[in-house]
Amino acid sequence: MMVWSLQALLFISALSVVSARIFTDEQVSKLETFVEGVMKCRQIPGQTVAVVVEDETWVRGFGLADIEQGVNVTKDTLFGIGSLTKAFTTTLLAMMMDESNGSITWTTKVKDILGPDFAFVDEERTGKATLRDLLTHRAGLHPAKYAISAGFPQNFTLAELQKRFRYLPEVHSFRDVYEYNNWPYALIGRIVELLSGEPFEVTLEKRLFKPLGMKHSRVLGKTISANDTGMAKPYYNVENKLVLTDPSVYDIHPLDAGGGIASSAEDMAKWMHFLLRQGVTEDNVTLVDYTTLVEVFKFHEYMPYGALASKPKYPVMNLEYGYGYAWYLSVYKEYNVSMHTGELNSYTSYIKLYRDFDIGIFVSESGPGSTYASFTENLISFYISDILLADEPWLNVSTACSYPQPWGTWLSTLQNNSDVTNTDVECLDCYIGKYGHRLFGDVDVKKGPGASLELFYGRLRGSLNTTDKEATFKLDLWEPFRFYARPGNATMLVEVIFHGFNNGKYSFVVFGYPHTMTFTRGISFYNEIIFTTINPEISGQGVEEMSSFLLVFASLCAAFSILY
Template sequence: MLKALASLFLLLGSCVTHPGRPKQDAATFADLERYVNDVMKCRDVKGLSLTLVKKDGSVYTKGFGLRDITTNAPLTETTLLNIGSESKAFTATLAADAVARKLVTWDEPLKNIFPAGFRLQDQFRSERASLRDLLSHRLGMPSYWGLSTAVMNLTLVDIAERLKDFPVRYEFRQRFLYSNYLFVVAGAALENATGETWEDGVYNRIYKPLNMTGSRVSTTLTAADWSNTAYSYTVINSTAVQNPEKALMPIVREINPAAGVYTNAVDMTKWMKFHISGGKDSAGRQVITKSVLKETHDASMTMGLGGIHRDTFPVDNLSFDYGLGWMKGIYNGYVKTFHTGEYSSYSATLTFLPDVGVGVWVGITGSRNGEGETVRDVITMYALDVLLGETPWLNSTTGCTYPAPWDPPKQPRPRRNAYEDATATDDPADISEYVGDYIHPAFGTFRVFQDGGQLKYSFGVLLRGDLNLKSGDQFYQTLDFPLTFRIVGYPEYPKGFPLSFSRDDQGTVSSIRIPYLEFNKPPVFSRSSSQ
């Protein structure tokens, strides 16, 4: 039914007629700048990058605020920002290029692309799974964000080989389930199919043909690039604290095909026009076959209906399908193609309306906790109205109160705190019995050790901290540098993430459960003395 509803929205969007649009003028963009500055102030946004385009040329490109809150260095239209999961569209475009060159097909089984012996979680997946399945999130496998945060120190090929041991939640092609690691494996598949690394592919097949001279990927950032890269920040106790971006780089480097692109407003005009034009560069040359590129934009999997509705708001702004590295929806009667991205505290979104050839990209360096998506949305919707020649339905007041006054703010539903009783235990415990290496075939070793009288842990390259006893076999897990800021987003865990050990029939500690690995349904790590 959702698929039918999505198709109906697309049909309606293509049938809507609109009167002629007036051209944008200086006063319109002065109003836009005033609106952006007002939203940044009320939402505590320190740095923002914005570009508006039409298919026949760039309309507006500007940086706002600061790229570095410790030096007050300004953010300009050439300042680099990480765009998080918007990087997925770059990987999907590389796939389209490989398909257009007949090096691979969308539906060719992955087992034909990888070396002999490649397997997935079961025989059916191993026999049938394709690039299309990876790029549309159809494997039924969660993202396991804790793994990318910890950094497993693996190559793309290593991760592809371990994918068979990543637990799945749904049957193959049963339903949409977003996962960064599917794009990592797609990157590995493309390297095998093309003989070109993912990084070289991005430069040779996208950046160079489109003249995106300012753009980089995480593994190629130089010292000079860092001097023009915006740092994200986290608001801690009402104070903006800059995130340690360089120390966090291993996170995106390991999952480059899912989140590794760094770019700026100038280059995003070229990227949007490329997609709006059906695969042409600024000189009108066809870089990728139009029909093949369009397959990345077209719906491949229903996500479920989300967004705001005209029965409450002045417009519809809906999402419902996933293509290949792109999402599909409707804005104010127009079909929209878009994708969002978040990493560290960066937050970005790119939206274009293919039927009328306009697009908006917004990237921010942070906001008050949890408001990044709201900031992106209210600026994108205002800017789309400007491009469409509509009177924006948002203004400086409602941009700051949104979703009110149309949808009054709901009382936040408290997240379940696994340890509701915050009192310490009086039970004596021999913490040495928890010491050991806990092994998972896909995720590696979670090491628990003792340092004096303190129980500690390490997992991957970056994740480490203390384990503080709550009661019985339950502990609070803290985060050391450079990930300390991450706990701010989880106010229900003021003393740290809940972590628990389990025992076998003989009462011996035998496994450990770690909530953040599978969205509070974590895998179980078997205990072993060594990896």
């Protein structure tokens, strides 16, 4: 305890030096050199940084928002912030709780808000699940990331999602384990809609963006597109070339409440100030009661992902150990941190709050989206933290470019096409046809050139390559998701398995990771919905076969918190 007190005193002493201007001219020069050097070696087209200390703000744009037009990133350039959106959604929910005069709390049952017609996949969840279960990723439901990528019809609303939520399968026992999931936050978005009486994006604008002066922030797919003026254009490293990605893949409705916000360094600085003021605006208006807001930063769920860096292997410790409500709990060196990552295809973002010392750091980049660059924003936050902590930075441009070397090692280039045979498909008619799911949508398997097959699933489409296993294929995605299949110099194909052979045709097609999704012949997303519980085998639990590569990649994403 004495050690911590001494460290706190030293920190406060250092803080008094930087609070007036945050950084000295020399520190600014070193920080800019560091960021620009890391951007160059990691092929980052555009990046934005915001730092707040007490009432002071420092913001900078780096690189290009539009390579083709030569447009620079500024403090007002918008970036997709991915899962950093979740904290906005949770704050809106907290505001609704305050207004409910105690009738709604974090432990209120979901069905008590959504009504008796609402249901999860089983009676236990339907009867017991609370807002806390949704917020802490412990509901045990299918993450179904490919369904989000495939997209939904434009007229598919949160109200419709509420009706179909019973078709989201379970993958774990209720409250058994933590597994990150965007779908429960979409349901929180629906709850915010019901309690506010307005669409989620309207409530977000009225209740947070406008009062905080976040005048540039928008919702992707609703109030702005990724290729609109003011956005940092999203680039991805595809086959070792930086490619502008299709703006349509950044519309993730109806899951906007889980990852749809586009914001700028200037606006995110205002957001961090608001959080560090404990729910009070710059104009001294309380938007959410402190006793309600503080709950989002508390430990509510153990998170077993471990450390991005730890002693003695690394010079410092950076340990993530728990989850609150849309905030990870971590320790950098000996300091408590509230943080979150956000990943939406090309965009990668990071927010870090040292709440004990009124410090906030935000970093966002517009590419290149490959795993190699995915933790760059973390490294920049480390460098900034060290300056504010009055410590000698343990990273320089050289080690940040080689990271995790010289301390650790990185996986060799990932390839999972060694089992591809590319032979003619026997019995094309056995596979051809439409397969559906009540929530995830429809898959259409068609005849390709010669004796080959092609798969069409919303925005996900590509060729089905034969493998050395019967009825097992590798999906090689085309545009607009070519970057899934060819990130950097890797090859990442999706395993697709057909099963349930009956009367000359397969009944089911399954794919996805870390849990497979099952689509059934004869069922369609567009059929009239019959509100019943689901056979687990048909819902996506029946087949859990994955290549060793997919297991490695899923674990990798978890380790570095590569999230929506």
